[in-house]
Amino acid sequence: MRLLDKSSSSYLYQQVIDFIEHQQHIGALKAGDKLPSLRKLSRQFEISVPTVKQAYLELERQGRVCARPQSGYYLQAQQARTLQPRPANWSQCQPTEVKCRNMIERVHEAVHFPDTIALGISNPIQAHPPDKALARLMRAVISKVAEKAVSYGPVTGDAKLRMQLAIRYQEQGVNANPEDIVITNGAQEALSIALQCVATRGDVIAIESPCFFGMIELIEALGMKALELYTCTEDGVGLAELEQALSEHKVAACLFSSAINNPLGSMKSDQQRQAMVTLLEQHEIPLIEDDVYSELYFTEKKPKPAQLYSEKGLVMTCSSFSKTAAPGYRVGWLLPGKFEEQAKRIKRAQSCSTPMLQQWTLNEYIANGDYDRHLALLRKTLIYNCERMRALIGEHFPAEVCISKPQGGSVLWVRCQSHVNTSHFFQQALAQGVSFAPGIIFSPSGKYANYMRISFGVKWGDDIVKAIKTLGALVRDYPKNSTQQQEP
Ligand SMILES: Cc1ncc(COP(=O)(O)O)c(C=O)c1O
The missing domain is CATH 1.10.10.10 (Winged helix-like DNA-binding domain superfamily/Winged helix DNA-binding domain)
Incomplete structure (x- = not known):
């Protein structure tokens, strides 16, 4: 020594x-x-x-x-250049219909390709899977519940699980009642119900740009239109942009990742979130907050939900266990604010109930303290993976490439040189055994062609290093004489 x-x-x-x-x-x-x-x-x-x-x-x-x-x-990776906030060179967009459906389908399909390193999907639990603990608990649950295991469950979900969730919100200062919470099939169903509570076909929904492609698809499937708002790499949607959009367009609702944005990994401060809720409630505009990543914070404290700051009941909180425990269980929830009655009616009409075995298992998982212990380890692993992935990209991608420095979550947002169109080599990457998410799927109008989202929610190994080298080579070898992209 x-x-x-x-x-x-x-x-x-x-x-x-x-x-x-x-x-x-x-x-x-x-x-x-x-x-x-x-x-x-x-x-x-x-x-x-x-x-x-x-x-x-x-x-x-x-x-x-x-x-x-x-x-x-x-x-720190000395070569990893951090993506700095900069003003957009596009002003307010017009409400738009989705252009990138085809590519979204291909990204989804690629998740299930055998022998492919799936860096295109955000599945953080791969970094630290809780599968064994959950399997053990589910076996114990099955042996206890007998024939109840195959019956219909209540529309709003298991009362004990709702109680656990209410307690967790109360610990953050939110006045949440177990009776108000609606358990859903993942956060995606919660988002769908929330949108249907406050908007209808043809209505305009303000979204962050870039934002999670599942939101874009949902808005389109419900016949609504998306209005993209410039979203800062550090602070999310700015109040000035939001105010301008509200003055220029008839916005039916805002759908924002209020805690941690996917794909940016940006996080508003609690004060900024409060100011946003105040502004929206002044304009009587509902806020649908997507909160799926809030447990995966890399900061000192967990971000507070926008729900905490709502005074008029116009905030609807959507979340799930998909990013923290088990995406395959499809258990999410909705805190519907003042839209409780509509939310319960839509849930009943849409899917009747949510599978109970998974809910009972997750209730046990929270109750015995394992969920919180698991979350602490998952966060640590993700922080470690994030730094390693930034370092790898810094090493193997061209020097001009800039990488986000997320405040949480499980993805990196990578800006390549302006001539690169990342969707052009998606198929080539797949042929070489790697998937990623091309930038265009994070914008309904197809912005971000020279960006890509790379997940660090992975089981770390040599295959990850190889996959990043492969992607780096595809960016490096991209023909320089390609038409210049309009940079967002
Ligand atoms: C920001 C965001 N919201 C919602 C979802 C969907 O969550 P769930 O799998 O619980 O439906 C995802 C999944 O990738 C996501 O990234």
Whole structure:
């Protein structure tokens, strides 16, 4: 074991920095790797924790290390250029119909292709799957419930699960009642019910741009029109843009990822979220908040739901266990605000109820404390994967490529050079065993042709490194003489 030279004229914290540099030099620490904990290094070198911390803070100041709350310090990828916020070079869009349906279908299909590294789907639990714990609980549930296992369940879902969810919201200060919550088939059904509560065919729904392609498809399937609002890579939709849109268009509702945006990974502050709710309620406009990623925050604290700030009951919260525990269980929920009656009626008409076995299992999972323990580990793994993936992309993609620095979630938003159209090499990537999500599917009007979304919610291994090298080569080899794209 190497010790520091306490008699040297060099400060101890500087010697810690030298040690980290040496580890990098010999390849023992690579970009994206987590540095040893403060405690571990202080024990190893027999120095105080504050001395190690001083070294890490200095490395952070120099931009060589980044700190992630409750997770630790990570070596920054020097080559990974961060996507900086910049004003859009498009002004307000007109409400539009969807142009990218065909590509959305291809991305979905690719998820199930055998022997394909699926970087196109956001499935964070792959990074830390809770399947064994859930299987054990489900077996125990089945043995207890006997023939109830095959019966219809209540329209609004299992009362105990609704109670668990209400308690979790109450802990955040939201005045949630178990009777108000409607359990749904995933967040997607919650979004669909919420939209149908407040809008009808032909109505205009304001959305973030870029936004999750499932929202775009849903708006289209319900015969509504999407109005894209410029969304900042750091703070989400700006109040000024929102106010302008409301003054120019008859907006029936806003559908926003209020906590963490997919694909940007951006997160509004609680104050910004509150200001947004106040503005919308002043205009009597319902806000449908998509909250599926709020448990996957990389910040110190979990973001508060927009629901907390609603005074008129115009906020409807949609979420699910899909990003945190089991997408295949299809269990989500809706907090419908003042639209409770309509929401329950639409749920009954649309799907009658949600499978009970999965709800009972998830209730047990929360009740025995395993869900929260799992979430803590999942967040840690995702933070680690995020840094490693940024480092890999920085290393293997052309130097001009910029990468988002997410505040949570499980995806990176990658901007390639303006001549690149990422949907053009989607098929080629598949042929080489990798899928990704081309940028155009995140905008109903087909913006973001030179962007791609890459998931870091993966089981890390050599195959991931190979997949990123493959994508990097496709971007690098993209013909330079292609027509210049209009950059969003
Ligand atoms: C932002 C966002 N909302 C909603 C969903 C759909 O969630 P669920 O699988 O629970 O229907 C997804 C899934 O990818 C998503 O990314």
